[in-house]
């Protein structure tokens with residue numbers, strides 16, 4: 428990716444950090460966005476800068492603060508003087524069974540998974556157009572077939588899938604916009620999904636195993652670096668689970 432500059436949101440840990448490592452290994456300079464995981468973000472940037480000087484930087488922001496998103500893009504651009512790509516990876520994820528839903532949950536789940544990607548892409552649009560760049564949104568296979576107990580998260584991801592297609596139209600022909608939809612990759616840290624539920628989900632993949640963050644990262648790298656004639660599309664990286672959900 429030859430020095431191209433990529434901003435990855437929610438990138439300090441887990442899947443986001445794998446995306447950052449993959450793009451960096453492909454030659455990109457990376458902006459690691461984080462909200463609360465400052466030490467993990469700093470450690471990741473130090474690791475990558477040790478491999479290639481001045482190739483990684485961090486920016487902090489709560490993406491629910493929509494008014495602050497233009498400053499987030501300005502801060503990202505000021506590090507390396509350009510912005511070629513944006514990966515909307517940050518997400519909150521928790522159950523919202525019907526009857527328990529309140530506006531706080533709506534604002535958090537729809538805010539991080541849908542509203543922020545829209546306003547962040549809008550804020551970055553001029554830079555991305557100038558660079559003839561690209562956007563990848565990280566959705567979920569449950570954007571198309573909702574997961575029981577998680578209606579807000581699923582409709583937010585469904586919106587993000589729709590946003591991917593709408594932005595592909597709005598930003599064409601200069602900027603390509605695609606999505607990667609993970610299946611079971613990393614279980615949540617909060618203990619959601621007891622062991623038997625996990626096994627049931629894994630048994631329902633065609634490949635009979637969980638994926639890894641690197642599987643998602645490789646798909647993102649493909650869409651950013653190796654797919655110049657692909658826009659408005661989604662790649663399901665799910666061991667075949669969505670083929671028969």
Ligand SMILES: NC(=O)c1ccc[n+]([C@@H]2O[C@H](COP(=O)([O-])OP(=O)(O)OC[C@H]3O[C@@H](n4cnc5c(N)ncnc54)[C@H](OP(=O)(O)O)[C@@H]3O)[C@@H](O)[C@H]2O)c1
Nearest residue numbers: 437441442461462463464489490516517518567609612613
């Ligand atoms: N893990 C899976 O198996 C799986 C399956 C399907 C889809 N996905 C999707 O893949 C992506 C990565 O998954 P993941 O499990 O690695 O995600 P994650 O760990 O649940 O979340 C990634 C990061 O999002 C950031 N974040 C959340 N709310 C934020 C906010 N309001 N403002 C700024 N940052 C915020 C957090 O940053 P801080 O820690 O810095 O606060 C967090 O580290 C997500 O879009 C997820 O929906 C994952």
